[in-house]
Amino acid sequence: MNEPSKLAVYPLLAFQAVILFLLSLVDGVIPQLQMFLLGGHILISNVLVKIILLATVALGSCLHPTLKLAGLPMFTWLLCVGFLIVEIPFLTLACGMSVGDLLQSYNAYYLLLLIGPVLLVFQDAVSERIMMRWIVLLLFVCAAIGVAQYVTAKPILYTESADGGFAILSWDFFGDVRAFSLFTSGLSFGIFCAFCGALGVALSRTLPTRGTLVVIVSALACFTTLTRLCYLVFFCACTYAVVLTFGRRRTRGLLLPLLFAALGIATIAFGLNSIASGGATNLQDVGSTLMRVDEWTYYFNLLIHATLAHQLFGFGIVQNEKLISSAPMAIDNVPLALIMHIGIVGLALFGVLLIKMWLYLRREALSTQQPLLIAAASLWATFACASIFNIVFGSFGAVFALVILCKRESVMKQHTSP
Numbered sequence: 383m384n385e386p387s388k389l390a391v392y393p394l395l396a397f398q399a400v401i402l403f404l405l406s407l408v409d410g411v412i413p414q415l416q417m418f419l420l421g422g423h424i425l426i427s428n429v430l431v432k433i434i435l436l437a438t439v440a441l442g443s444c445l446h447p448t449l450k451l452a453g454l455p456m457f458t459w460l461l462c463v464g465f466l467i468v469e470i471p472f473l474t475l476a477c478g479m480s481v482g483d484l485l486q487s488y489n490a491y492y493l494l495l496l497i498g499p500v501l502l503v504f505q506d507a508v509s510e511r512i513m514m515r516w517i518v519l520l521l522f523v524c525a526a527i528g529v530a531q532y533v534t535a536k537p538i539l540y541t542e543s544a545d546g547g548f549a550i551l552s553w554d555f556f557g558d559v560r561a562f563s564l565f566t567s568g569l570s571f572g573i574f575c576a577f578c579g580a581l582g583v584a585l586s587r588t589l590p591t592r593g594t595l596v597v598i599v600s601a602l603a604c605f606t607t608l609t610r611l612c613y614l615v616f617f618c619a620c621t622y623a624v625v626l627t628f629g630r631r632r633t634r635g636l637l638l639p640l641l642f643a644a645l646g647i648a649t650i651a652f653g654l655n656s657i658a659s660g661g662a663t664n665l666q667d668v669g670s671t672l673m674r675v676d677e678w679t680y681y682f683n684l685l686i687h688a689t690l691a692h693q694l695f696g697f698g699i700v701q702n703e704k705l706i707s708s709a710p711m712a713i714d715n716v717p718l719a720l721i722m723h724i725g726i727v728g729l730a731l732f733g734v735l736l737i738k739m740w741l742y743l744r745r746e747a748l749s750t751q752q753p754l755l756i757a758a759a760s761l762w763a764t765f766a767c768a769s770i771f772n773i774v775f776g777s778f779g780a781v782f783a784l785v786i787l788c789k790r791e792s793v794m795k796q797h798t799s800p
Contacts, residue, residue: 396507455738477698494779525603528561561606572612583623584753696725716769
């Protein structure tokens, strides 16, 4: 391909990558659109979106092979990728995973987390202002649908495809509807609301009215999910955004993720205490608390009675609706999920990577004071808290990727409109 052709194709690929990551974040759009048009049937799964995304990145790398590493944890990223490759023979031979199941598990857990550094081929593809406008537009659309679901106490959209291959997770809450909007679960919707709430806080410094409006809409939408984890993540993300936006010290917020994790653990103790005192309500979701304790106890017992090899390198057990036969029950905890899949060694490597990804976002947010970077760093500061109760790789990975695709601007170039 000659140089003029490359110059023409490259921006289109970059734009396509942005759209694909937005679709990966708001992950119910494509299934819901297909079910609306085809009477409940789905022809194209979200897996195809990721395949097209990988092809887009690969072609973009060919057209623009120069990477700006920009402080990303590339060495740790390469260690994690290399470890997953080395794990393949162990998971297939020692754990009995088929190659197809193995690839599905890698896609479900790690793809959106590990693709970030590769996206540097499209860095500066879109201005932060345009990206924020798209995100705020998505927020208002999704919030309107979520509020409608809550007010009418009806899902409004499809909750399952005709063939049963697609289903919204945990939308029925004691007869009420957990709003899921254009997402595959209320949890994913709530995490998106938390991200937008933090964005509103960051915007409020230069655009107080618009920023406050975004926070209010995000909070209202988050409330409709009827999910206490979403409420906790929303509160923590907005609190962290306040610290990054209005604080002065360069070290601000370094220890807050530990406090957020402690708050997450405290909610478990509070729930168990409510059970003991007989004062539990629907929103405290007593059954969910007990169920998670049972799940974690089961997998902990499995771990301590396993061979050293399985403890170190995993069991190949994955929590995924497409691989339901591989897990006797849900795991609902990121550290435990990593151990069950790729072992203690895998947990250590990915734990370091996740910390470094958050530190990268925080460092960039402090140096540029860009609202989108502040929002992403604030959401990532809640990862340890969110990961106690659910497996949340996809939403956090998609947010990280969107930040990579945005242009970096200095603090002196503050935006006048979102």
